Amino acid sequence: MDQGYPKAVRKPKGRLGFVGLSMVLALMAGCSSGGGGTAKAPDAATATATPAPAPNVKQPEAKPQPPLEIQMTARLFEEAPNMDNPYWKEFMKRTNTKLNIEWIPDGDYTTKLNLLLASGNIPEVLVINNLKHPPVVNAVKNGAFWDLTPFLGDFSKYPNLKNFSAPDSWVTSRILGKNYAIPKNRPQLSGGPKIRKDWLDKLGIPMPQTLDEYRSALKKIVDADIDGNGKKDTIGLVSKASLFSGGSAGGFGDAFGTGKPTFNEEGGLIYETLTPQHAELIAWLRDLYADGVLAKEFAVMKPTQATELFESGKAASLINESFRWDYPFMTSIKKVQPDAIVDTVPPLKGPGGYAVRYSTGVDGAFLISKKVPEDKVKRILDYLEMTNTKEYYDFSVNGLEGIHFNRVNGEIQLTDQHKKDVGSTSPWQPIALYYDKYGKIVTPTAPKEYNDAKIKQVESQGYFEKGLISPFSVINSATWIATWPKFEQEWTSMAVKAVVGQISMDEYKAYVKKINDDPNIKKAYQEFAKDYKETYGK
Template identity: 25%
Template sequence: MLNKKAGMIAAVALSTSLLVTACSTQTGTESQASSPSETSKPAKQETLRILSGVVGGKTPEENALFEKEVERLTGIKVTIEKPAADYDKKLYAAIAAGEKYDLIYMGKGNMDVLVEQGALTQLNDKIKASKVLSDPKVIPTKEWDMITYNGGKIYSVFNKSEGGTLPTVRQDWMDKLKLQQPKTLDDFYQTLKAFKEKDPDGNGKDDTYGLSTAGLYDIQGFMSAAGVKYKYVMDANGKRSIPYATDAAVPIYEWFAKLYKEGILDPNFATNDSGKMRELFLTNRVGMVTYWDAWVGLFNNMKKTDDPKFVAKAIPGAVGPDGKVMLRRGDPSVWGIPVNAEHVDTAMKFLEFWQSDKGNILSTLGIEGTDYTVKDGKYSLTPDGISHGMDHGAPFPNNTNFKNPIGTLPGALEGRQIIFDNNATIENSTKDWPNAEKIVTNYAFQAMMGKMPAADAVKKMRDELKAVNLID
């Protein structure tokens, strides 16, 4: 599945990428009925310059093929620029420098910043005028609420349908150890303890952990036990609070400290990135991780050849005080049109294509002949297509009419349903969150690693946030 939202980034000097344009130079030929002076007019080539975080090919070489596939399917010659790293910085710097893109990919946090800056084109009228984008069977009406601003203003169109993050468990280990699906925080402790102590991989060594995370990303499924939500929560008067900095979160930090002390929690959780966490899960080192629902299917797909007994399964988080689970739904990933875009109508044409069956096939399966083949109406993935996991930017399109002709990866749909069934809501980051996150993370780690009593850590966290006016 994007991964963390950046805050306001100061404008920096960047060299401007040249817009690649191409115009057809096809010369009209004379017909027998035409006079020698009559020739057909050259057809104008539609072009787009796109800045993308995830949409496109998996490698620079495949990205070039992806561009050609878009042109084959739409007639639009596109240039898709995919920065290798620091996408958010590139995005903000490009906008600040006045670089001209026709479409930009972004998460809601990025969009919040750019809307505040006045950098995006309002799209309400264009969406309303589009038979495709205004069709509730293509994009459900309630989904638009997530990206609608004050006054009903809309500045983007969805890239894909987002799921969320949740605990993902080695179900084959659960079955081997005869464990039941955990529901309470104590249930989770007992399950994770068994993964640590009962040799679930059967190698006779004490080399497994119960749980690994990539920092605080994403422990929401456990914070659910206290009914607290990550990032900002605003009350009816706009007063800001961060529930992870409240006393309600203290018992959860204490729970993590117990896991850490007993060697159940991966000792490198605080410095892991998501790649290191995934690697532990895929190499039989840990029984549970907290990650995106779509990755349940990807995990199973990656291991089906070399370890057919491997089974990843998404499970709900811990039940809260109200008897419900509180999970996180991912921020919408969207396409926006900058106010200085040169080809707005063509950009809208691309967005309509992206929500069509052909666009959905491209965004999932990928490029015909490279990622998949079609014979007698039957779709088959190539070896490259299998390795790409049916994800070229939108593994789950918004278009409710779309049915993936290959099917979905094992466990992925079940994971998404858990997200939709369990009070999963998007997080409210605001432009202040990057500064607040540093403070929250610092003291949360100290509490989770037992370096400071959890109650003291939360008090210091809260006091520091108030001191710099990051909560009210």
């Protein structure tokens, strides 16, 4: 599926080509209508035939297996669910499992993950939120987790995991060249900056099409008493994620070309956050801050705080949230500001591309602790295989008919109990999740007409064509993993200082040059270049 690869960095050769035509056809059947197809994994009837039992010979009855008990961590993006409610009881009944999940707020997840890895007190199934996170890679290297490559083999026992996962996810999720991780699938297209369209309309501002227009629009909103409280205290931009990470929240980095391969004089591939393009991003954010557009507390703001500011009608734009939140946000804001209209801006054009967040389709992964016995590893894989279907995906979205949703004129309408029992993202955390191309665009709480229009809007704006996949989502360097943690905290601090004006841009660029001149960093860049050439054939 070439749409998943950038124009500048085309589909990788060799290592990324093994998925084959069967996967493409399966994905087309299951995903071409937004995951609404009827493609099913092969059932028992199509499996290898077994001889029929001899007549009049009583066959021994197979004993039912006891529930599979799994100790697991999971990321939490809302209130912790009650695992005794009807949804979770039915889920565990259908899967014959007993899930003992430690729910950890996403904003605290990396800290908790580091503690678990350092202590060695690793749960049976550990969810990781970053496949390149150095402590994770080091733990894998030290034998903390099962190498699942021999278990998976040719995937003949796991057709759902093969056919209904994101394109090439079993390659892009490799750690140290092997399948230690079971990838958690996500739509490759997530979203763009949310904006209060009603405020744009009120001030006569057209929907922004470029970074400059976006900055100008937010500046006008901040300078106006847009909410009519006489204080001019509206915040222009809040973010749920770091503005400095690879690609940056909202895809702003890609608008400056941070995801495009950039080589140093020795032919080494420079890490994207240390490129000249990324320094341009820092300068742009500096201008936003000087304009009074970027929230003063942006560097320490928690995801929940950013969401609350936008949802309460106090911020004009929010980044790092998917298209599917446009409707729920609008519904919430209307409670305090009845005329609110929330929309996602089109791909914003910048000097180096478009601000589009496009991913490999892998959002974290499961690792199985080496302490888990081999037989249980197989049962855990069977559980993940069983739940990686359209049937379980629909169940995770809608819940139980008659309790969490009803059908009215053929359409699904969610009940109040749905929000209490199912929520929006919790059911997706303990499963690999069937790949749905439009999963981050539509929302079950919105009318069908709204969802259909949103898909059409996103398609017509060119979001799928204009997105890039950064090569650093795929390639790796052992030296980088060992070296970058020594610089990361100080680099983040310097980036913040540059944005808020505590140091000049020249001082920031000089600091970045110092990092890029470090011998180990240069060695890492050579390793990146080698991996890039092997992966992409360039």
